[in-house]
Amino acid sequence: METHSKATVCYAMVIDLDKCVGCGTCNVACAIENNVSVPPPEALENRGLTWMRTQRVDNGKAWPDHRTVTVPIPCQHCEHAPCIHVCPVTAVQLDESTGIIGQIPTRCMGCRYCMAACPYHARYFNWFDPKWPEGLQDTLNPDVAPRMRGVAEKCNFCHGRLDRARELAAAEGRPAAEPVHYTPACAEACPHGAITFGNRLEEGGPIAALEKKPEAFRLLEALGTAPKVTYLSREPWIRRIGLSRLDRVRGHGDGPEGA
Amino acid sequence: MTLDLTRRSLLKFMGGAVVGSVLSPLPWKLLDDAAIWTQNWSWIARPPRGPVSHMFTTCQLCPVGCGMRARLIGASFVSAWPVVGDPAAAGTLCPLGLAAAQMRYHPSRVRGVARRARAAADPAWRIVDADATTGELGQRLAACRSRGAGDSIAIVDLRPGRAMSRLYREFLARQGGGIYATAPDAWQASAAAFAGMATVGALAPAPDPARARTVLNFGAPLTAGWRGRDIVPHAAGGPRLIQVDPAATITAARADRWLPARPGSEAPVALALAHVLVFEALAADARVNALADLPHENGSTLRTVLADFAPERVAANSGLTPAQLRDTARELAAGRPALVLGVGDAGGGPLGSEEEAAIWNLNLLLGAVGPDGALGVRPADTALFDEPAGPAARSLSDIPDGSLDVLLVDGSFPGVPVSAEQLRRKLRGPDGLLVALSPYAGGAAGTPADLILPVFAPGEWVEDVPAPALAARSSYSWATAVAVPAPFALHPAEWLAQLEAASGLVVPPEGGKSGHEAELKRRAGVLQSRGSGQVFDPADGNTTDVAAMSDPDLLAGALARGARWSDKATLTLADRDVRPLGQGGGLAARWRSLAGGRADAAKPGATGSLLLMAGGGLAPAAGAITAPVLNKLYRESGLQPGSRQLAVSATTARALGLAEGKSALLTTAHGRRRVKVRFDNSLPPDVARIAAGPDPADMGDPAASADDRTDIPDLCGAAERPVWRLVRADLQEAHDGNA
Structure with missing residues (x-):
């Protein structure tokens, strides 16, 4: 695990797939917190914006041996994020003080290189002006600005909540260098407690402990992107989801279950 | 040195300025400003500002x-x-x-009193004058009263047990014997089946999985549903879970034992387990023997009825082996306190009174009812609030078809699986009027209505919320008004008072908005005077004993701030107060008729190559009005199946010549619906499943057509049968391209 040597904070997320039931609460909480718009009715189904995508995966077997799992996939906030390197206008930045990969919509020129580069398909493009049914703009979160048409966007670990936590810490007179604790909307809303969020550099903290569990794995780990989102499962066939196609070619996977 | 300004030097200066400005922050600033400017276009939504x-x-x-x-x-x-x-x-x-x-x-919110002529060429909703419409409706009521036909007026309360429910009953009593009806959902039907086995009235079952060592669950998505979050996995110290489920659902996969029983075989499976418990004397004690041998009206006992349900006889039709059934019964007996839960996939409507009675009997035989068991008993809402006797609540299905002149449907609760066709059939011909008190032109009430009264939306008024059916504890809270009411919205109680006045009656002081508020306070006072239970304060997370509240208005004040009163199940049910074969008789015969599975699906003459299961999965209910953002679950991510997606195993679909994503016509004896085929290998062969949940068409899907508009309950015959979750169906490719 690589982290920034100078930082005292590196936010990370652990998602327990054995607890996740695919209810979609994280998905909805994220959309409400971050003013993620609903595309117009005439939009194609793949033109929607879903910062917390939920991917259903099965073991490839027929009834009665069939098993499914739902994998919530936010931006993985990679340590070596391909999206940063391909952005021609530096609209994607790694915040060294938090480890969060930020997307700056006012810089984005809509080339979508970052979307092509992201191996997790965790980035979305605003094909339409962000519009809500009449009156619904009164339910938007004032801490997060709606993005305009023609820019990419993605999960930012609820940066609006981080800002609020920092404001609160400042109001309480805590030193600016002191790490602040906050909870993203998906982690707060998950009814099954499947999502844990925190500072992975905190000694004895929950994230560090969970990341060391033997059932921990990351998506496409062989690509070397070093995601800050870790998944947990006791099921071997679920853990094989983390393997890349390259791994399977090398013989680590075993057919459809590893797919 | 002289200043030698030449044309060349001027051009050089200008060129340098251009190059220099490109290298300066200016163009980037311009780009940045332009980008920010695009964020402030007038048509881009602006979040509200304020404290x-x-x-x-x-x-x-x-x-x-x-x-x-x-x-x-x-x-x-x-x-x-x-x-x-x-x-x-x-x-x-x-x-x-x-x-x-x-x-x-919500886009389907009605912004005034809306009316439509269903028989007209253009049955679109039109906003009409509210006072004139109320006056016309009042005259209808007066006409019914004057000819002694008060029972041609009915109110269907989709969420009984509230203060508003009492106002409805009193209103109907004053109208000369109007009918107060409910449309029980799967949970309420299960509770009613339990209450029907007890000879003492006004009680409700309170199953508490946390007190059980073993839970046998018939099909409900306990670990995966939006309503099943209170069962702790066995690995984390919770009970052992045995799941009876045709499909390899998430709950089945996570259960400690999965019984993949054939759809519709819940009753014979439960009775076979009871057979093993009784005849192998696994749970034998004096109480169990007394229950099993209690003679009923026709001389039969539970023991004699169970003799017909030996595992060897049930196995053939249930898809389970005799060994599986016997082992499960033994595991239940050894794992007491055990709890057996019915309901199943609640989105498909009630499980059936026969199945529920068989399942409750299993609990009785396992000794689940009692101080050491996991099945408590609590007072029904009417008993909890000392409600005076009013018109008895009837089930919607008990109202004769074609008998009503005016049918009011309380649609303030948008997620109840009610058949639109069933509601329409109750009306007396084309002159009958179906009036929805609903914020929305859709859902269970708005879809079949002729007239919609735009009542407050959730969050716009203070309303009480009683405990849900099958809750482990009694509870009561108020949904407080957190939003300013829409200017066009009506208070249901206030409108009811206006209607009463328009019908020529004098509105009593307990009517109207003030009457509703008084009833809310009366209920809070009743709970406080009882002196039992606790109050949870959400502001600080503390719990206070009601007995410690001295001021009589304290509980009402706490409820107004969003607190919740709750109390443990306090009643006891003596063995002499239980009738295992029910009170009305006939249950044994109905069980025997179900020996081969749910008769509606397997009856001779039923056609269709598929057994179609209607269910909610994770969805709330048929015809539910859901927020636009849920589009992300139903349409954008495909996380939740919409009611136009038919799940079927790949093997079965290919045998029918259908590929994934193909458009197909699903036909039952009750209707047809265009669906998109979705491969789901968690289903057994020749079984299909359709979600009775929200239709993505209601979320703006342009692909909706007339064939899509058949509600799932109606497609499954809910207008004709109380149990509609299972039906025979045919599936054919629709030859008009992919959906």
Whole structure:
């Protein structure tokens, strides 16, 4: 695990797939917190914006041996994020003080290189002006600005909540260098407690402990992107989801279950 | 040195200025400003501004009534979040509740009294004059009363047990014997089946999985549903879970034992387990023997009836082996306190009174009822609030077809699986009027209506929320007003008083909005005077004993701030008060008729190559009105199946010549519907499943057509049969391209 040597904070997320039931609460909480718009009715189904995508995966077997799992996939906030390197206008930045990969919509020129580069398909493009049914703009979160048409966007670990936590810490007179604790909307809303969020550099903290569990794995780990989102499962066939196609070619996977 | 200004030097200066400005921050600043400017176009939504505050309330979007923390910006209710420590659902909210703030602005919200002529060429909704419409309706009521036909007026209350429910009953009594009806959902039907086995009235079952060592569950998505968040996995110290489920669902996969029983075989499976318990004397004690040998009206006993349900006889039709059935019964007996839960996939409507009675009998035989068991008994809402006797509640299915002149449907609760066709059939010909008190032109009430009264949306008024059916504890809270009411919206009680006046009656003091408020306070006073139970305060997470509250108005004040009263199941049920074969007789015969599975699906002459299961899965209910943001679950991510997606195994679909994503016509004896085929290998062969949940068409899907508009309950024959979750169906490719 690589982290920034100078930082005292590196936010990370652990998602327990054995607890996740695919209810979609994280998905909805994220959309409400971050003013993620609903595309117009005439939009194609793949033109929607879903910062917390939920991917259903099965073991490839027929009834009665069939098993499914739902994998919530936010931006993985990679340590070596391909999206940063391909952005021609530096609209994607790694915040060294938090480890969060930020997307700056006012810089984005809509080339979508970052979307092509992201191996997790965790980035979305605003094909339409962000519009809500009449009156619904009164339910938007004032801490997060709606993005305009023609820019990419993605999960930012609820940066609006981080800002609020920092404001609160400042109001309480805590030193600016002191790490602040906050909870993203998906982690707060998950009814099954499947999502844990925190500072992975905190000694004895929950994230560090969970990341060391033997059932921990990351998506496409062989690509070397070093995601800050870790998944947990006791099921071997679920853990094989983390393997890349390259791994399977090398013989680590075993057919459809590893797919 | 002279200043030698030449044309060349001027050009050089200008060129240098251009190159220099490109290298300066200016163009980037211009780009940045232009980008920021595009964020401020007039048509881009602007979030509300103002001070941030929070209010506590109770979610009204499903019967569970979870605690909710409403975030307000100024006066705008912008979002809802769970309340940590709330006892209703362990401090959680489902996606429906999270999106509650959007319900006020739902695109299908009615913005005035709306009317349509269903027989007209253009049956579109039109806004009409509210006073004139109320006057016309009042004259109808007066005409019914004057000819002694008060029973041609009915109100269907989709969420009984509230203060508003009492006002409805009193209104009907004054109209000369109007009918107060309910349309029990799967949970309420299960509770009613239990109450029907008891000879003492006004009680409700209170199953508590937390007190059980073993839980046998018939099909409900206990670990995966929006309503099943209170069962702790066995690995984390919870009970052992045995799941009876045709499909390899998430709950089945996570259960400690999975019984893949054939759809519709719940009753014979439960009776076979009871057979093993009784005839192998696995749970034998004096109480169990007394129950098994209790003679009923026709001389039969539970023991004699169970003799017909030996595992060897049941196995053939249930898809299970005799060994599986015997082992399960032994595991239940050894793992007491055990609890057996019915309901199944609640989105498909009630499980059936026969199945529920068989399942409750299993609990009785396992000794689940009692101080050491996991099945408590609590007072029914009417008993809890000392309600005076009014018109008895009847089930909607008990009202004769074609008997009503005016049918009012309370649609303030948008998520009840009710057949639109069933509601329409109750009307007396084309002159009958179906009136929905609903904020929305859709859902269970709005879809079949001729007239919609635009009542307050959830969050716009104070309403009480009683305990859901099958809750482990009694509970009561108020959904407080967290949003400013829409100017066109009506208070249901206030409108009811106007209607009563228009019908020529004098509105009593207990009517109208003030009457509703008085009833809310009366209920709070009744609970406080009882002196039992606790009050959970969401603001600080503390719990206070009601007995410690000295001021008689304290509980009402706490409820108004979003607190929740709850009390453990306090009643006891003596063995002499239980009739295992029911009170009305005939249950044994009905069980025998189900020996081969649910008769409606397997009856001779039923056609169709597929057994179609209707269910909610994770969805709330048929015809539910859901917030626009739930589109992300139903349409954008495909996480939730919409009611136009038919799940079927790949093997079965290919045998029918259908590929994934193909458009197909699903035909039953009751209707047809265009669906998109979705491969789901968790299903057994020749079984299909369709979600009775929200239709993506209601979320703006342009692909909707007339064939898509058949509601799932009607497709499964809900207008004709009380149990409609299983039906024979045919599936054929639709030859008009892919959906």
